[in-house]
Amino acid sequence: MRTGSNTLLVCLLAGALLPLARAEEGMWTFDNLPLKQLKEKYGFTPTRQWIDHVRLSSVRFNDGGSGSFVSPHGLVLTNHHVALSQLQKVSSEKQNYVASGFYAATRDRELKSPDLEVNVLMSMENVTSRVMSVVTPGMSDQNAFQARKAEIAKIEKESLDKTGLRSDVVTLYSGGEYWLYRYKKYTDVRLVFAPEQGIAFFGGDPDNFTYPRYDLDMALFRIYENGVPVESKDFLRFNPKGAHDGELVFVSGNPGSTSRLDTLAQLEYQRDSWLPLVIRTLQRRSGVLKEYSSLGTEQAREAKTKLFLLANSLKALGGMYNGLQDPKLMARKEASEKEFREIVATQHPEYAAAWTEIAAAVKQMASRLDERFALSHSSNLTGTAQTIVQYVAEIKKPDGQRLPGFHDAQLGSLRFEMFSPAPVYPALEQVELADDLSYAQQLLGPRNAYVKAVLEGHSPAEVAAKAIQGTKLADPKVREALVKGGEPAVDASDDPLIVLARKMDPFSREFIKWREDNVESVLTEAGQKIGKARFAAYGKSTYPDATFTLRLSYGTVKGYPMNGTIAPPETTFFGLYDRATSFGFKPPFNLPERYIARRDRLDLFTPLDFVNTCDIIGGNSGSPVINRNGELVGLIFDGNIESLVGDYIYDIETNRAVAVHPGAMMEALRKLYDAPALLNELEAPAQSSVATK
């Protein structure tokens, strides 16, 4: 599943290597679309109107996915697995919408998401020169980093004050460019429709990241503002015919992160340090959740979404790890880096040191990577407690000097998350916190200062029991009151989870500061050198690595060679029943009841899923697939197993994006879910589609 929600996957900044974008490769920013390639290969030139229409129809789900407006009344289409966290939060022991699905036949039954923020990209402004201007010759990497950080916070704050729009400065091309992205921000997002997880995620973990596939991985939300649905003038009209084999299509969405411009040293760091430890960590967490799930039905329900996300990340990370083990991939990277460094050595010797600087910085990072993981939390509530402790301290400082995430322009979204009324599962939190502490002890040893400070001679289980059983933080009002009381209230609090978070806080701060000074600042400076060298040598002929900002990919509907044969461009409902029957309807190949009872109603020839060559990555989940006419012809929900090296390289031969076909969505809504109102809305007149010659 192509979510970008795994927060552990923060990519190290910066990088190098020039992959001259090959055919259909690229996650292009909307200011720099591959117009030449589109014209030459497909005779298609999108108009300004087309580009704006696509951008304004695209929606970012801030918990890690993408989506699009599909009606003029704020209806937004995304994946079931993007909606999953919210489905979990609106469910209860008695009403499990994850399993049973949900449909609001009328607007008054639509279910408000507790903490979902979605964004629409309203404008982009190049602020490179302003950001770069604050760095003066002779400044240390550390001072330059802090100066840049302060300037970025300032730009964001000014923009927010001026426009009221969410304002993010985005670093592109390893620091070669900085852009101010302004978003319309929505926080009243209501669930309209979700099918059963059994059909959305049919085939479960085995089929995840593979194809042929038979999933109806869809969900519909409606965005409200001031208590009424927003008028979404720009929306993508459903074209139930989809796109035919070989047709040009586009994907507009928010790929989370890629490492295609990383240096060889960074890839080796990922291969030898980062990936082994992150995989070990997530496997451990997954084990903890499985054990918890085995305690009973309700425990299994509570853990299910987290387990899903962990399994998803583990499969993706495993594919990345295998990719980096491939000597051919590494040899290709090595050759390409060698070539680029030779050009730089001759033409821009002032940038030539960047590679060794980066190698030194990642070596630094590797030396304290255990701490990075020991200080992280699988317990959400512990994370929230730590955010509260830091929040009250940070907001007293000048904006430019705060910890990352606590700048003025970010506080609105942060508070929305911090005060979320989403349900808390204390028993689960306790198990997770106990394991976090136990893992820290294992990684750092019993005599480590952090371990001693948080355990104070007790066992992880004892500390976790005390902190979680005694805390009142599950109540969002308690959190609000603490934050309102500011630093004095937090300092004085005897809530045991706040007490624990206070013990953790200095270690967290020290680590962040150390990393900024020794890793990030060096990577930023060196990355910027490489970014400038790239522009000097090649101009802006390529695309930047993914940054969970809006990008456009293009490609065609196309099968590919697979395991000795060919994977077809699309699958059908026939295939769904084949695969379910093939496995004797055993989970995860069982079907929801209505798929059994109403099978005869379905036109089994209807295409269900399809593949295309558009270049996507985690975070693109829920992205619309769009045709030349600006219509919706698909819904991205995954990449195939061959695409898991997509973090590092794109290979048109086998890399495929997997999407739900609009015909299948409409067939299911009509024949299985009795949703005529929704169908009517999706079949609305074509006023919003854009024809382009």
Add this chain to the structure above:
Amino acid sequence: MRTGSNTLLVCLLAGALLPLARAEEGMWTFDNLPLKQLKEKYGFTPTRQWIDHVRLSSVRFNDGGSGSFVSPHGLVLTNHHVALSQLQKVSSEKQNYVASGFYAATRDRELKSPDLEVNVLMSMENVTSRVMSVVTPGMSDQNAFQARKAEIAKIEKESLDKTGLRSDVVTLYSGGEYWLYRYKKYTDVRLVFAPEQGIAFFGGDPDNFTYPRYDLDMALFRIYENGVPVESKDFLRFNPKGAHDGELVFVSGNPGSTSRLDTLAQLEYQRDSWLPLVIRTLQRRSGVLKEYSSLGTEQAREAKTKLFLLANSLKALGGMYNGLQDPKLMARKEASEKEFREIVATQHPEYAAAWTEIAAAVKQMASRLDERFALSHSSNLTGTAQTIVQYVAEIKKPDGQRLPGFHDAQLGSLRFEMFSPAPVYPALEQVELADDLSYAQQLLGPRNAYVKAVLEGHSPAEVAAKAIQGTKLADPKVREALVKGGEPAVDASDDPLIVLARKMDPFSREFIKWREDNVESVLTEAGQKIGKARFAAYGKSTYPDATFTLRLSYGTVKGYPMNGTIAPPETTFFGLYDRATSFGFKPPFNLPERYIARRDRLDLFTPLDFVNTCDIIGGNSGSPVINRNGELVGLIFDGNIESLVGDYIYDIETNRAVAVHPGAMMEALRKLYDAPALLNELEAPAQSSVATK
């Protein structure tokens, strides 16, 4: 497709390495079944009755496949692609049974195959000591080889005279054992049923050797003797339920050849010399046939079966080649050979030289491999002409001194083939002969003696035109008359193809003699040493390499990890329609008309194909899959892509045999082919099945 019909794939004799058979590995001879493993793992001990029943129900198709009796009236089930050569031979420009299928609703409409011989294994006798006794200490390898060859011919002739049964001495365990196999031989084999090739080979070359699969690769023949159907007391009763996931099943059939006991030197020879050249040769022949096919519908029909067989071989050979390129496979072989050689060096130093002797022999073979291919024919008629020229000369010699294939005991089958009334396509023969000559010229150079002798200064096209356009050999009566006239008639013949074959003959003889003296005799002696060393060290705990003789494999119905997910144990008719629709019904994913028109009649839940862990290889095509009760629960037709390294190693994780489900065969016969008589016969009472506790 698991045919063993590619005559180019003659395996070099002998070999080494001891793969101690792992779970479910092994193609066991019926005298040495893995009873211990079966009892320990499955609590199953086949009775004598069970074993004999399975053996006597099994049928060998001498043009390269397997089959089984499925009714008491001589009805034999095999694959469509095993029947294919005969289907081609009984078809004509006006009546193309390959494409349209065939069904004889009554016995008088059953179609006699022109040159199909099938065999049933009646007895096996260990003749090792007799064969070995003729070799005396101090004999040269060459003399030993000739002595053994003469003794084998004598044993076969004696047995034939005594029993009237086809009698073959089979070399097992690299010459560690020799067995006399006696077969009941049938030559009146009539076609009863074959579906359209479009469904038998649905998915074509892309899907060949892959899974999941949706093929009805079946055909039914009836064996006649003295003009009436044979009474096949031993037959396998159809069990339409098939075998369930995890159930113990057996495969009884005739695997063609494997190289699992080969030495590392032999594998390197295959990798570096044999496979590259055989692949190049078959690709060239395939190209010639494609060009011929493009001339028109009738030309395409004539070439289709050959093209199919070439494509099949090329895909298999490609998989073998890739397997040998895998450094892990070679490292495993190397380690295992090292271990075995160390044991031999200590315990049986008298055998230790075998490996270097084999290495020297394959080096010899590699040195004249180009000639091996230059002397081979893709033109069948040229091959027959050469056989005639050699036949009349050979039968005048004492039996023991003849060329291989011309021994007394073999003459019946040889004449049956030589005088086949199967149609000859002269235009195709001419194109093929021209290319064979041109290829010889390319491989050996224009100044080579063979090339000069056959071309005599003319172009390959001219020589081929003259030979084929002027020959009368297309008429089987002309062939019979020539053979009847003996050497004088053949020597005096001015038939231009016989004239050409006479020019080729001395080169062929010289090459065969050279190979016997320099390669085969050395490999036989050395292989025997290794075979003896193996028995001495390990006893008879393993199985011999495949030799196109009857073997029993065992395993379970079982899916496997595939391309990031799991392949299911079985597929269904749903999947057939999914895959056809997925590719827009474009060939080779189009369906025969009745599958479109009568889709509604089918129970789409019916299992179509399934996989199991039984160890098979080319030649096993058409083998029955049998349950503990001795019932037919499947029809082997292929291995998956992961099994293509099966020539060298067996891997239970991913190596799978692919079979047609009996439920699908009966469903299709009932609902699509209106074949009630056939269904009645297949649903006959269970008198022939054997229950075993």
